[in-house]
Every structure is written in C-alpha cells, then in structure tokens.
Amino acid sequence: MKYIILFFLVFGSFSSNEEQTIQSSATTITFFSKAALEDIEAVNKKAKAAIDLSNGQLAYSLYISDFEFDKKLMQKHFQNKYMEVEKYPKSTFSGTIQNWNGVENLSSTSTSFPIKGKMTIHGVEQQINETITLKKVGKTITMSSTFNVELVDYDIKRPKVMFQNIAETIEINVNSSYEIE
Amino acid sequence: MKLSKLFLILFLFNSGVAQVFCQEKSDTTSQSLLDGLLEEDDRSFAVTETFKATRVVSLHSVETVDQGEFLFLIGHRFGTLNSGLRDLFGLDNATIRFGGDFGITDRLNVGVGRSSFEKTYDGFIKYKLLEQKTGTDSFPFTLTAFTSANVNTLEVPFPDFPNTGNEHRWDYVSQLMLATKVNDHVSLQLAPMYFHRNFVEQEFEENSFIAGNIGTSIKISPSTRLNAEYFVNPESFEDQNNLTNSFNVGFDIETGGHVFQLHLTNSKGMTEKFLSQTSGDWFNGDIFFGFNVARNFNLGKHN
Numbered sequence: 351m352k353y354i355i356l357f358f359l360v361f362g363s364f365s366s367n368e369e370q371t372i373q374s375s376a377t378t379i380t381f382f383s384k385a386a387l388e389d390i391e392a393v394n395k396k397a398k399a400a401i402d403l404s405n406g407q408l409a410y411s412l413y414i415s416d417f418e419f420d421k422k423l424m425q426k427h428f429q430n431k432y433m434e435v436e437k438y439p440k441s442t443f444s445g446t447i448q449n450w451n452g453v454e455n456l457s458s459t460s461t462s463f464p465i466k467g468k469m470t471i472h473g474v475e476q477q478i479n480e481t482i483t484l485k486k487v488g489k490t491i492t493m494s495s496t497f498n499v500e501l502v503d504y505d506i507k508r509p510k511v512m513f514q515n516i517a518e519t520i521e522i523n524v525n526s527s528y529e530i531e
Numbered sequence: 532m533k534l535s536k537l538f539l540i541l542f543l544f545n546s547g548v549a550q551v552f553c554q555e556k557s558d559t560t561s562q563s564l565l566d567g568l569l570e571e572d573d574r575s576f577a578v579t580e581t582f583k584a585t586r587v588v589s590l591h592s593v594e595t596v597d598q599g600e601f602l603f604l605i606g607h608r609f610g611t612l613n614s615g616l617r618d619l620f621g622l623d624n625a626t627i628r629f630g631g632d633f634g635i636t637d638r639l640n641v642g643v644g645r646s647s648f649e650k651t652y653d654g655f656i657k658y659k660l661l662e663q664k665t666g667t668d669s670f671p672f673t674l675t676a677f678t679s680a681n682v683n684t685l686e687v688p689f690p691d692f693p694n695t696g697n698e699h700r701w702d703y704v705s706q707l708m709l710a711t712k713v714n715d716h717v718s719l720q721l722a723p724m725y726f727h728r729n730f731v732e733q734e735f736e737e738n739s740f741i742a743g744n745i746g747t748s749i750k751i752s753p754s755t756r757l758n759a760e761y762f763v764n765p766e767s768f769e770d771q772n773n774l775t776n777s778f779n780v781g782f783d784i785e786t787g788g789h790v791f792q793l794h795l796t797n798s799k800g801m802t803e804k805f806l807s808q809t810s811g812d813w814f815n816g817d818i819f820f821g822f823n824v825a826r827n828f829n830l831g832k833h834n
Contacts, residue, residue: 409564422597426579444565
C-alpha cells in the first residue's frame with residue numbers, strides 16, 4: 351500500500367503541467383496610421399492565435415496579404431513596397447501572459463495583464479512588453495490588446511515624400527476570442 | 532527510514548523536479564504554440580504589381596485597374612532628338628494623349644483615349660483571364676486579353692488619298708499578354724498581337740497581320756523601375772517600306788497615387804496602332820522623348 355501511494359506521489363505530480371492548448375475561434379487585427387494628409391486603416395480577419403491555458407503562453411500568426419484596405423492600390427503598395435510580402439509573408443508573436451493564474455480564475459469583467467514576448471514583423475524580431483485585457487464569460491474567453499509599433503523598429507521604410515501620408519508610429523489593435531469545452 | 536520522512540523527501544524532490552520540468556516547458560511552449568499555428572497554415576495569394584502600371588511603356592501590360600478605380604493617364608510625346616537645336620531637340624513638336632482606364636471589376640477594364648497625333652480616338656476592353664499565384668496553389672503567369680479600336684478623325688485621314696470613306700478611318704488591335712513576376716526585381720511579358728487596318732496606303736501592305744511585343748520591368752528602388760518594350764512588326768522586314776521595329780525605354784517613379792513615367796522611343800504615337808507605323812531609327816537619332824503622368828482615383832469603396 352505504501353508503495354502504491356509512493357508511486358502516485360512520484361508520478362502524480364507531473365499531471366498538473368499538462369498542456370491545455372486551444373486555438374482562437376476568431377482573431378481580428380487592425381492597424382491605424384494617423385498623418386497630416388490622411389488616415390490609413392486596414393483589417394485582417396484571418397489571423398490565427400493559440401493559447402496554452404495551463405501557463406498563459408500565447409501565439410499569433412497572420413499573413414500580411416490578408417490586410418484589407420479601402421483602396422486596393424494602397425493594399426498593393428503596402429504588400430509589395432512597404433512590407434515586401436514576397437520575402438516576409440507572415441508576421442508572428444509568441445509570448446507569455448504574466449501573472450497567469452489559470453483559466454478558472456479569469457474574471458467575467460475585463461482584467462489587464464502584462465504580456466511579454468517576441469514580435470516578428472517584416473522579418474525583424476523585437477522583444478515587447480505590452481498589456482492584454484482578458485475576460486471569461488461562460489465558455490468564451492475574449493482577449494484584446496492595443497499597442498504602438500514604430501516603423502523604424504521593424505525596418506519598414508517610409509519614403510520621405512510620404513511623411514504626411516504615413517505615420518512613423520502605427521497603432522495596432524488585436525482582438526481574439528476562444529471557446530473552451 | 533520512517534515512511535513520513537520518505538514521503539517528505541519525495542515530495543520535495545518532486546516539487547523541485549516538477550519545477551525544473553515546468554520551467555523548460557514554459558520556455559518552449561509559446562514557440563511550439565507558434566510552430567503549431569505556422570504548420571497548418573499554408574495559403575496561396577495572387578501575385579500583384581507585376582508591372583507598376585497598366586502600361587509597360589506605351590503598350591499595355593497585364594495589369595488591370597481594380598474595381599471602381601479610375602486611372603487617368605496623360606501622355607506627352609515630343610519630336611525627335613535629332614531635330615536639332617532650332618526645334619529644341621524635339622520639344623517644340625509635342626503630341627499628347629489623354630485617356631483613362633476604368634475598373635468594372637478587378638479583372639475587367641474598359642478605357643478610352645484621344646491622341647492629338649492624327650486626332651485619333653482609341654477605345655479598349657481588357658480582361659485578366661488568369662492570375663499568377665504563389666504558395667500551395669501556385670500558378671506561373673498572368674494572362675490578360677485585350678482588344679481595341681482606333682479611329683482617325685482628321686478631316687482628311689490620308690492626305691495622299693483624299694477620297695477614302697469613313698470606314699477607312701478605323702484600325703483594330705488585339706493582343707494576348709502573358710507575363711510573369713520572376714521576383715520582386717524582374718517581371719517579363721510576352722504578347723502576340725493581331726492588327727487589322729481598314730485602309731492601307733501602299734499596295735504591298737497587308738490589311739491584317741500578326742505582330743508581337745516583349746516587355747520587361749526591373750526594380751531599381753521600392754519606388755522606381757526601369758521598363759523596356761520591343762515591338763516587332765513583321766512588315767518592317769519588307770524592303771519596300773521604311774518601317775522599323777519599335778523599341779521603347781521608360782523610367783517609372785511612383786509616389787502613392789501617382790506614377791510618373793519618362794520614356795525614350797523611336798515611335799511617334801502612343802498606342803498600339805501607332806507603334807505599327809514606326810519609321811524611326813534609334814541609331815539615326817530618331818528618338819522621341821516623352822513622359823506620362825498616371826493618377827489613380829478611387830471612385831467606389833472596394834470591399
């Protein structure tokens with residue numbers, strides 16, 4: 351009997367670290383540029399995201415070509431001239447939600463958590479520290495985050511003649527929802 | 532050893548070991564989460580901007596204007612560089628074409644234009660049949676079909692033949708353009724063409740003939756490109772006439788909604804029809820300088 355207990359004691363403790371990975375049912379990413387001559391906005395409704403509910407690990411992946419603009423010509427310039435999608439078709443993020451206390455403890459009112467991780471845009475990787483807001487209502491978890499990105503940090507070149515049309519700092523908005531069984 | 536002591540040691544041991552394992556898992560999990568997302572996500576996208584504009588230099592490229600967009604194109608062509616200082620190397624003799632390309636859908640375009648040279652109106656329909664794609668469902672080229680009509684509205688269209696009828700003012704040109712964006716830096720285009728002219732001035736000239744053109748675009752910087760096209764007219768190989776093949780070189784500067792094109796050519800006119808009437812010789816200095824301004828207008832919200 352003692353040895354059975356011993357057995358479970360030794361091996362039982364590992365079960366608490368099981369992965370509970372789920373993929374987002376819908377992730378939308380929007381970015382916004384405000385400049386003297388014009389405001390630019392684009393939406394990506396086909397982004398993918400995944401979370402490990404056991405430890406708050408988070409990952410996002412999107413195709414740059416999925417960003418939709420009102421002006422199709424602008425969309426083409428964005429893809430070819432600025433983002434060089436031929437070389438860098440995707441942008442990604444992988445990181446951790448800090449102070450993660452398990453999915454059971456998520457509130458039904460929005461709560462902010464710090465998030466740290468690696469953001470890769472245009473082939474350049476940067477460590478970022480931002481804030482993400484989470485809430486759990488029933489079986490749905492929604493997450494959103496708004497943060498700024500500097501073009502220069504990701505080697506995205508803006509021609510001097512466009513300085514009144516394209517901002518140096520772009521605001522990015524990320525929204526995801528997950529369904530838990 | 533007492534069993535309780537053993538349990539205590541094992542408990543501490545497990546917590547410690549579990550911690551270490553937990554740490555390693557945490558460090559790799561977000562990356563492996565990302566790897567999982569990246570693994571199942573391979574898609575195909577249409578290749579865009581094989582050429583920066585709907586023209587390579589003077590001739591059409593496979594590019595079409597998107598739905599609801601209107602491209603306003605103003606073309607200027609001056610006289611030949613060998614006209615000498617008196618004529619300011621051709622600057623005194625300018626002809627102009629203004630026109631527009633309109634996107635009925637992303638693939639279907641219509642356009643009209645008017646050249647001051649021979650007061651010719653041109654109209655065309657252009658349809659992108661196939662699109663080049665990258666990714667899992669890749670497809671190697673873009674294929675666009677084009678048909679146009681040109682009408683000479685000079686009071687006497689052919690001065691040496693004052694009794695021609697109105698039907699003789701018309702020329703028709705069709706082509707099938709096949710292009711590939713080799714990479715971000717180079718694009719190539721090949722186009723067999725079919726001409727039909729209702730009136731020809733010389734007896735040995737054919738009313739209908741097949742010709743062809745090849746074009747290329749080379750990226751110099753994100754906003755500039757060097758383009759060239761070579762139009763081969765089979766009639767140029769006849770000894771009786773002095774027709775030559777048309778070679779055009781252009782330099783594109785793109786800024787947001789405008790494209791500025793500077794070009795050098797041995798052809799006087801700016802549309803397909805005129806290229807078939809080329810008689811200039813590059814090596815003789817029969818080079819025309821010109822420039823185009825193309826401005827893109829968004830007439831409808833594209834969704």
